[in-house]
Amino acid sequence: MSELENIPVVAQGGAAPAKAGEEKSGGLFSRVFDELTAFCRSRSMFMLHYCTGCGAIELPPAMTSRFDMERLGIQPMVTPRQADILLITGYVSIKTLKRVILTYEQMGSPKYVIGICSCTVNGGMYWQSYATAKKLNEYMPVDLYIAGCMPRPEAVITGMRELMENIRGGKADNWRDYYRRYDWYLGNQQKLFGERWQTPTDVIGEARHYGLLGDQTLGEHTALLERHRVPLPPMEMRLGLKQEGQG
Amino acid sequence: MMTSRHLAPSLEFLLQEIQGIRTKRKGQRRLRVDLSAETLPALLELLKGRAGYVHLSAISCVDWIEQNEFELVYHLWSYETRVLVMAHIRIPRDHGVYVSVYDLFKPAAFFERDIHEMFGVYFEGSPDMGKFILTEWDGPPPMRKDFDGEAWVMEHFTWQDYRPEWLAEIEAKGGGITTRPEDVRR
Numbered sequence: 001m002s003e004l005e006n007i008p009v010v011a012q013g014g015a016a017p018a019k020a021g022e023e024k025s026g027g028l029f030s031r032v033f034d035e036l037t038a039f040c041r042s043r044s045m046f047m048l049h050y051c052t053g054c055g056a057i058e059l060p061p062a063m064t065s066r067f068d069m070e071r072l073g074i075q076p077m078v079t080p081r082q083a084d085i086l087l088i089t090g091y092v093s094i095k096t097l098k099r100v101i102l103t104y105e106q107m108g109s110p111k112y113v114i115g116i117c118s119c120t121v122n123g124g125m126y127w128q129s130y131a132t133a134k135k136l137n138e139y140m141p142v143d144l145y146i147a148g149c150m151p152r153p154e155a156v157i158t159g160m161r162e163l164m165e166n167i168r169g170g171k172a173d174n175w176r177d178y179y180r181r182y183d184w185y186l187g188n189q190q191k192l193f194g195e196r197w198q199t200p201t202d203v204i205g206e207a208r209h210y211g212l213l214g215d216q217t218l219g220e221h222t223a224l225l226e227r228h229r230v231p232l233p234p235m236e237m238r239l240g241l242k243q244e245g246q247g
Numbered sequence: 248m249m250t251s252r253h254l255a256p257s258l259e260f261l262l263q264e265i266q267g268i269r270t271k272r273k274g275q276r277r278l279r280v281d282l283s284a285e286t287l288p289a290l291l292e293l294l295k296g297r298a299g300y301v302h303l304s305a306i307s308c309v310d311w312i313e314q315n316e317f318e319l320v321y322h323l324w325s326y327e328t329r330v331l332v333m334a335h336i337r338i339p340r341d342h343g344v345y346v347s348v349y350d351l352f353k354p355a356a357f358f359e360r361d362i363h364e365m366f367g368v369y370f371e372g373s374p375d376m377g378k379f380i381l382t383e384w385d386g387p388p389p390m391r392k393d394f395d396g397e398a399w400v401m402e403h404f405t406w407q408d409y410r411p412e413w414l415a416e417i418e419a420k421g422g423g424i425t426t427r428p429e430d431v432r433r
Contacts, residue, residue, distance in 0.1 A: 094383050122407045122428070128397040130389055131381070134404040191403075193383065 034170075041084075041110070042167040043073040045160075048083035048107070050100055053090015055117040055150045062153035074160055080106045085163070088136060090150075091119035091126050094192055097133045101189060104140050105201035109210070111175045112143045112163060116156065121145050138188040141174035179207035183219030190221055196228045258298055258328050265290055277331045284336045284345065291321065291334070291351050299327035303352035308362045312392040315340045317368055321348070338368070347373035365390040 063069050077083040080103045115136045118124035123134040136142050146159035166172035182203050190197050207213045269281040294300035302324040309318040321334040338345050347370040348355045359370040360379045367388035387394050
């Protein structure tokens, strides 16, 4: 099933980020090194802001010269694969949630999710809507919620600072929870999207690769996924000019 | 301007050609027309052919659950008479079938597909009655009055636990809750 195992792993130990936290007892040097890594990590956060709702309007003032997030080392990033933080700003409709999960799974670890606005906490003002998901942390591990409708840029930055503190202290490791309890998250996703739900990312294979396979990674929901999984065809890429439609 | 003032009465003159029609001036540029469902295609054809009503801006639907009827409203605009015509028809609710006006106005396909998705009204002759925006949805048409969205949500979703210790932390910093969930939810 897992094609990830075929990828040769050259570097051991420190290169795999998952093991960094667990090897805390490994001596003074590695402890200092871990602390340094955590400090650096907390001071250079690239955020991918998935602007789903109204909360997105509070980000431009937070990012630009008025409040200037970049003085804290936080700056926007354009692709999920290069980002550290996923910002969900506002209500997540069920259709959007699929895309959010795809985006989240493509991000490289360690990754952090911040839910901004009341809608991500508990549905917010759309709590009676049939079309929006209510609790974001049922579908992906959320590190921090910034409540408010909408939170002002000061609140956003306060939340960011809190996340920075958590990363520096090694407390923000919810991304591991996604691997360890993948069966639970997948079960909630399947409840909304149906049992044929699948993503292109092989989460179980990644968990195995990073040594994060917990006793709740596999379960009935992942078994259901295995049964319905359709192997994705490789994407066709062609270089050169199109022959049709040029005349 | 001469044209706009004089063409609108001529429009009312034109509308008198159709039997069983009731018109009502809602404003200087707005005209409400009530008619039976069978005569609507004839009205649209007449308006399009003789008064320059080339623009179907919207079709809206109202669910009158007590009368057991759907009301369809066709909003039409003419760049010549500059009068908005709103044609109201009623169709029975339990069948919810009507003819498409796609042959007269191409944008009707978009509105009809939307109404089919939200209210379950089927339009005969519309090019596509497939799913449109609610691609993930397989429940009843959600904008019908008999669909209780709140009950559906209560059945399908759970809510965040209330954690007083978080609140104490926030209150220590000067924040807090103003409206509790129990006050809003039933």
